[in-house]
Amino acid sequence: MLKKLKLIFLLALISGSPVFAQKQSGTETDAQKQKRMEWWTDSRFGMFIHFGLYSGAARHEWVKHNEHLSNEQYQKYFDQFNPDYFDPTKWAKEAKAAGMKYMVMTTKHHEGFCLFDSKYTDYKSTNTGAKRDLVREYVNAVRAQGLKVGFYYSLLDWHHPDYTMDDAHPLVQVDTSQANYDRLNKGRDMAKYRQYMRNQLTELLTNYGKIDVLWLDWSWDKKGQRRGRGKGAKDWGSVELLKLVRKLQPGIIVNNRLDLNEYKDGADFETPEQVSTAELAKYHGKTWETCQTFSGSWGYYRDENTWKTHRQLLDLLITSVSNGGNLILNVGPTARGEFDYRATRALDSLATWMHANNRAIYNCTFAPDTYKVPENDKLTYNAKTKRLYVHLYDYPAGGTITLPGYAGKIKYAAFLNDASELLYKPSATNPDDLILTLPAKKPLYEIPVVELTLN
Known part of the structure; x- marks a missing residue:
């Protein structure tokens, strides 16, 4: 039994996993901390x-x-x-x-x-x-x-x-x-x-x-x-x-x-x-x-x-x-x-x-795994308002970006800076993707943001 415990302890050290529950100095619960x-x-x-x-x-x-x-x-x-x-x-x-x-x-x-x-x-x-x-x-x-x-x-x-x-x-x-x-x-x-x-x-x-x-x-x-x-x-x-x-x-x-x-x-x-x-x-x-x-x-x-x-x-x-x-x-x-x-x-x-x-930024965190990140961009997500934000790191010269696997998941798209509507349609090559059309002229922000209202 002692050898078995030693083996468990050694494996835990190698994996980085805790062997026993951590000590606690107070009585606060996880919900109270949150x-x-x-x-x-x-x-x-x-x-x-x-x-x-x-x-x-x-x-x-x-x-x-x-x-x-x-x-x-x-x-x-x-x-x-x-x-x-x-x-x-x-x-x-x-x-x-x-x-x-x-x-x-x-x-x-x-x-x-x-x-x-x-x-x-x-x-x-x-x-x-x-x-x-x-x-x-x-x-x-x-x-x-x-x-x-x-x-x-x-x-x-x-x-x-x-x-x-x-x-x-x-x-x-x-x-x-x-x-x-x-x-x-x-x-x-x-x-x-x-x-x-x-x-x-x-x-x-x-x-x-x-x-x-x-x-x-x-x-x-x-x-x-x-x-x-x-x-x-x-x-x-x-x-x-x-x-x-x-x-x-x-x-x-x-x-x-x-x-x-x-x-x-x-x-x-x-x-x-x-x-x-x-x-x-x-x-x-x-x-x-x-x-x-x-x-x-x-x-x-x-x-x-x-x-x-x-x-x-x-x-x-x-x-x-x-x-x-x-x-x-x-x-x-x-x-x-x-x-x-x-x-x-x-x-x-x-x-x-x-x-x-x-x-x-405020009240936001990482996006759920069901939303793939468009190429070269980054996502933030507000669970309370059901809004997904696409941060456009590389503004597309062609005027469109692909939202991979987003078909049926959004009901409205707009620039966040002025709430101006952005149009989108299913991809001709992959019906699960959406093609979002952007104006030729980039908004006057280093990294513009698209706000997607989710279904």
Whole structure:
């Protein structure tokens, strides 16, 4: 019997299937979770904000790590921090115009600087030239625009005196020897840092009203943890931390970076980061949100020029929804507290497309298998309204597209942007197919959308 159990366990490991039921830290049912998550899965589109002292350096949010800077060397960015153009109302209006339904802002990134008035540290915005609780202003602005409010909080902290060394810490990038780790860790107490996190998350989740999303970032994989140079659930006290979060904000939605994969309720959604659109198909049918930047950096990076085109951004959004997921796009404001002109330009282009085509995004997901995807295009689907959306990636020069196997399945076709009718007829070569006729002139949208009303 023991040999048989070992064989079952080995086969399960090979296949990736769970051997036993996952643990559960709470009592929420699947139906309750689905209801709690409903607004989020219907929204499909959000904005990330990465803002901190690194905005002054303007050369990547990991500048402290990349340049191996000590707290003393990094202090100049704290001393200079004074975002005189900080106006989260303007941010929220731009996000709303672009069709985003929720926002998530860094309250503390890996550098350890807090944008809120925490009583557990002096390393905060109220002690800079800003003299303001920037998180409070953000919350009020986002809520006033009718958007959902999200917080990002870094589990890493490169400033706190009790945070122990790991392979991401700035002070071990030059000397990775165990002797250097031991020297730097002398006097540090991770238990004190865990309490610090609990205290700050308690502040964030009690002092600012209802918070809809919490992004906690991040844990090493098991290999990194086994090396002794990375952190995971035990280091963060993740089980108790998540229980605290859910106690303080019962309706909150939490991401998957606490290293609680063995718990069924250890996370609400997966977070593929900066992946290609081709990779998103792997998450089809799961609950997920891909986090992406407009350019190659999360924080403001003045001289970084790999900005995504309008078409690339639309492809990310459409592909996310067509695989049943969300997209959260990141802006890194400048040190003066405003969006870079390139970010504003990208948001404006999204606003134009979303104004005309948002019905193909909100409340949508992947299409049922009975609807084949027309060649070179992508589909999204709204089960409540029985609408199928064809995203025309390659507008046909011949003026027609084939809807494979759609005969008898639709009763009306129109462009979504203006609701103008499109005519269709059975294919002469295959009666199961429909031939949809399109005007010679493409609508003034990078990727036009056809709305099909289903029978």
